[in-house]
Amino acid sequence: MSDTSLSALLEHFPTPFYLFDTETLRRRVDHLRDVLPQDTALCYAMKANPFLTRELSGMVERLEICSPGEYAICRQLELPPSQFVISGVYKDPQWMDDLVRQPDAEQMICTVESMTQFHLLRETAGRYGRKLSLLLRLTSGSQFGLERPEIEKILSQPHPLLHIRGIQYFSGTQKTSVKRLARELRMLEEVLAALQEKFGPLEELELGPGFPVSYFADDAKEDEGVLVQAGELLGQLNFAGKLTLELGRSIAAGCGQYVTRVVDRKINQGQNYAIVDGGIHHLVYFGQSMAMRRPHISLYPPRPEAEPQNWNICGALCTVNDILVKQLPLSNLEIGDVLVFENTGAYCMTEGIGLFLSRSLPQILLRRPSGQVTSLRDPFPTRILNTPNY
Numbered sequence: 001m002s003d004t005s006l007s008a009l010l011e012h013f014p015t016p017f018y019l020f021d022t023e024t025l026r027r028r029v030d031h032l033r034d035v036l037p038q039d040t041a042l043c044y045a046m047k048a049n050p051f052l053t054r055e056l057s058g059m060v061e062r063l064e065i066c067s068p069g070e071y072a073i074c075r076q077l078e079l080p081p082s083q084f085v086i087s088g089v090y091k092d093p094q095w096m097d098d099l100v101r102q103p104d105a106e107q108m109i110c111t112v113e114s115m116t117q118f119h120l121l122r123e124t125a126g127r128y129g130r131k132l133s134l135l136l137r138l139t140s141g142s143q144f145g146l147e148r149p150e151i152e153k154i155l156s157q158p159h160p161l162l163h164i165r166g167i168q169y170f171s172g173t174q175k176t177s178v179k180r181l182a183r184e185l186r187m188l189e190e191v192l193a194a195l196q197e198k199f200g201p202l203e204e205l206e207l208g209p210g211f212p213v214s215y216f217a218d219d220a221k222e223d224e225g226v227l228v229q230a231g232e233l234l235g236q237l238n239f240a241g242k243l244t245l246e247l248g249r250s251i252a253a254g255c256g257q258y259v260t261r262v263v264d265r266k267i268n269q270g271q272n273y274a275i276v277d278g279g280i281h282h283l284v285y286f287g288q289s290m291a292m293r294r295p296h297i298s299l300y301p302p303r304p305e306a307e308p309q310n311w312n313i314c315g316a317l318c319t320v321n322d323i324l325v326k327q328l329p330l331s332n333l334e335i336g337d338v339l340v341f342e343n344t345g346a347y348c349m350t351e352g353i354g355l356f357l358s359r360s361l362p363q364i365l366l367r368r369p370s371g372q373v374t375s376l377r378d379p380f381p382t383r384i385l386n387t388p389n390y
């Protein structure tokens with residue numbers, strides 16, 4: 001972001017706000033495609049940031065949808081059902097009924113996370129005579145997915161209304177170990193080969209590799225290295241079917257900035273404190289705890305590097321936990337200055353304790369390649385949600 005455009009935005013919009021940049025997003029998707037094996041499809045896990053779903057629908061093959069709310073967002077945005085992967089550990093009967101009743105349900109894919117879900121989907125498909133495409137989620141040893149014998153049981157009972165396309169697998173986010181990925185790929189090759197030998201060809205594997213993002217100044221900056229090595233490993237995957245990667249963080253994080261303003265400053269017992277109008281309710285970085293780590297931040301307007309002082313940057317919540325950064329060296333910090341936090345495009349804005357203290361949720365701005373900025377959400381007062389219905 002050039003200083004000029006930031007100053008223009010600061011004149012037009014109240015802080016705090018998020019700014020998502022579509023050009024950066026596009027470049028990221030292009031980069032992922034360059035590094036990953038040819039023909040690898042991408043599925044955007046929209047939980048990472050629902051506000052990017054429309055833009056990403058035009059850049060990736062699929063959208064992973066995990067709740068009735070996410071599904072309603074995609075419907076409201078009129079995104080193509082052929083991109084929908086209906087996922088999630090809780091698929092309630094009412095949601096499945098609403099979904100399968102639609103004729104375009106046949107264009108979607110549903111994942112199966114348990115035998116209960118399998119029976120629900122089979123029953124609902126039968127009720128409306130709709131043919132459903134399914135991916136069976138293999139568990140990685142958590143509450144998610146099916147055990148291998150359950151997958152075998154499902155595959156051994158072909159049903160005219162259920163088309164089993166293949167396997168889905170996700171074992172965690174922010175994974176920096178290439179060795180672990182290699183182990184998981186070997187396990188998946190073995191599982192897929194055994195299943196195909198018994199039940200015939202499977203068309204696809206949808207894999208969430210949990211590619212990491214280097215959020216902090218002291219990070220080993222492993223993200224690009226992991227990506228390149230993962231690309232090589234995936235290129236050697238011994239599976240003839242289609243490969244789709246389900247990604248959230250690695251696609252979306254880099255396009256986001258969170259902009260918050262210094263509203264007060266003080267020295268308490270020898271420590272410099274700056275209070276900003278945002279806080280931890282808007283800004284969650286994976287791996288951050290009590291501001292022990294320093295994300296990438298810049299000060300606006302920039303000041304000469306002369307004699308920086310260390311500042312503890314604290315948010316607007318009345319809790320001692322609301323510290324965004326400790327001992328951040330800044331030159332001549334003043335009330336009215338603005339701090340820009342980088343890499344806030346994924347999860348930051350949905351994982352915070354947004355209802356605490358009834359403060360407003362920030363405005364959300366989207367910058368298009370033309371430079372035009374659109375507001376995707378105005379500041380939203382959470383007091384509405386915290387006011388009892390008397």
Ligand SMILES: Cc1ncc(COP(=O)(O)O)c(C=O)c1O
Nearest residue numbers: 045170173208210246247248249
């Ligand atoms: C099933 C599934 N796929 C993909 C993702 C996206 O993970 P990430 O943001 O690490 O890419 C998640 C995240 O929780 C998930 O649960």
